[in-house]
Amino acid sequence: MNKHKNHLNFSEDYWEYLYAMPDQIFSDALDKLYLGIIVWDACGTVLFANPAVRKCYQTEPAWLKAYYENKPAQAEKPPFSPEIREPFVLKPSEDMTSAVQVRIVRPVFSDEEKTQLKFVIELFQENLPYLDVDGSKENLRTDKDGEMQRIVGRSLAFLRPLIELKKIADSNMPILLLGESGVGKTLIAQYVHDCSPRKDQRFFAVNCGAIPGNLLEAELFGYAPGAFTDASKAGRQGIFEIADRGTVFLDEIGDMPLPLQVKILHVIENKSLVPVGGREAIHVDVRIITATNKNLKEMIRKNLFRSDLYWRISTFYQTIPPLRERKEDIIPLAHFYLNQLNEKYGTHKVFDYATLYTLLDYDWPGNVREFRHVVERMYFLSRKSIIYFPDFEMVQKLEEEEEKAPEYDFEFILDAIRKHLVRKSYAENKTSHRVAEDLSISPSKAYRLIRKYCKD
Structure with a gap:
């Protein structure tokens, strides 16, 4: 069996079955x-x-x-x-x-x-259109840099929760998004906002796990003049006040300290807040969407999360499936991210079909975030207009030892990609906090990756 067959991972019997098929079957398939x-x-x-x-x-x-x-x-x-x-x-x-x-x-x-x-x-x-979840129009939004963003997906496992979320977007009901890290919860929260009557107002996304508790409180609720040392004499508005009539997305709500959870509950129930160091309540009208990759019910049993807050934020909840459970979306996502890069850099690169098969075979523990970084890596490493899997520097090294490792070890390659990205980012940014911002990961994860890849 040659290397091409090995790469596609088909059995010898299956190849013989394919070769035994009449040519007319393949001709008819191409016609359709x-x-x-x-x-x-x-x-x-x-x-x-x-x-x-x-x-x-x-x-x-x-x-x-x-x-x-x-x-x-x-x-x-x-x-x-x-x-x-x-x-x-x-x-x-x-x-x-x-x-x-x-x-x-x-x-x-x-x-x-x-x-x-x-x-x-x-x-x-x-160029294929990216239909909205009801098939009626392209689902487009403009981000802060003016770029058009789309939610790309055609699998039933992905579209079903989006359809449900779009149905309740018109309400003010709190929403809890569940799912693993990297599945796109922030983009989906933005999608709900864009489908709601609040779409012309502000949308704020806050990662509760990336900001220390005392700073997070000041960020969300603002503070009164002289509330603490080095506080501005004029005070400062918090995100809830600035986002009045808009939407606030609280990502990683499970990492929020218990004392701050009480104040979030107060905002939801009473539509008012008191800034840090302040005395007078301020009325705010915000829609709150939360998300977590943790088991909040288990955290409640361990007294790490308030049950009353849980029942308020989970009035409506949806689980966003991981990428490994919606394989139908991998090829559309690959083309989408590659098209973005082609438009940005004025190129016309395309994927070789064997490369797409390889992307389909992997489980993507980092989900869409990891997938996007890998596509970018493949784009920049490819020397030609067609992106082949062996264009990775790591695969070239493996090919030198082909007798020992004739097949591609994708997990090893992904680890090498992470190592390259983390080392490059750390060399440019010097601190774990800046690396976290650069790679769109949490500071704690950036710290762990830096210790793993940059301390040799």
Whole structure:
């Protein structure tokens, strides 16, 4: 079994089963594919073109029309030269529709030395819309830097909680988002805000685990003039007051100190607060969304979380599934993040299909946050327009010892990626707090990673 088969992890029996299938089955499958595919011979004659190719052109070229009329279809200028040896990416030609993003041209040879060109495959990759959860429109929002953001997902496990959240977005009901770290709870909280009548008002996201308790209280509730040493003489408004008529998202609510939980409960129940060092209550109208990756009921049993606050914030709760439980979203997410990078840096990179298979095989313990960092890593390490899995520096080292490790150890590679990112960030930012901000992780996690990767 060759390395390609090993990489796809299919059994020998399954490969024999595939090879025994009639060619017509594969031809019929390609005919039904929504992506346009053309197979050329070495001289530029069309051997096969599926119906999806037609929608890629504004006006059908003469050679394409001839093919569909069962006539010899020879292109004057095929998208490759006779000297082609490696796959490459082409921009859309002027006669193609705006839906075509890039074309991937891949040669197939009769020999391992790549001297006898057998045929060439041209694959049309299109810009696909990201539908809102009800399928009605694109789900877009603009962040503070003016970038358009989307919630990308098509799996039922992911869309079901979003549909429920959208239904109650119009209410003022507190929402508790449950799920592992990195699943995108902040983005989903923002989505609820954007679907609500408060969408034109302020949205604040606060990580309760990243700020010490006394500072967190001042951040949320503000403070009166002279409330403590070094306090501003004019005092300061807190996030709840600034976000009046808007939404406040309290991430990692399980890390909030017990005394501060009492004040949060007061805001929810009485819609008022007293700044630190103040005496007069201030009326605030905010929608509070909370999130945690901890078991709050277990924390209540251990007297680490207030039961009365739990019952108030969990009036409506949703669990956001981890990425390993919504594998259908991995390829759309990969294309989405890669398209963002292509737009930012003016490139036209695409994934090799084997790379996408590798992403699907991994469990992603860090969920979408980890996934995004890996896609960025692959983008910057790739030397060509097509991103192959061996483009990782770590994989190149593994290939030097191919006899000892013929298959890719993805866990080792991910650990090496984390090591590179943490070391690079620590070298530039010097402190664990700044590393946490740079990598969008908690300060405690940044501290642990720095001790693990940077103290040798």
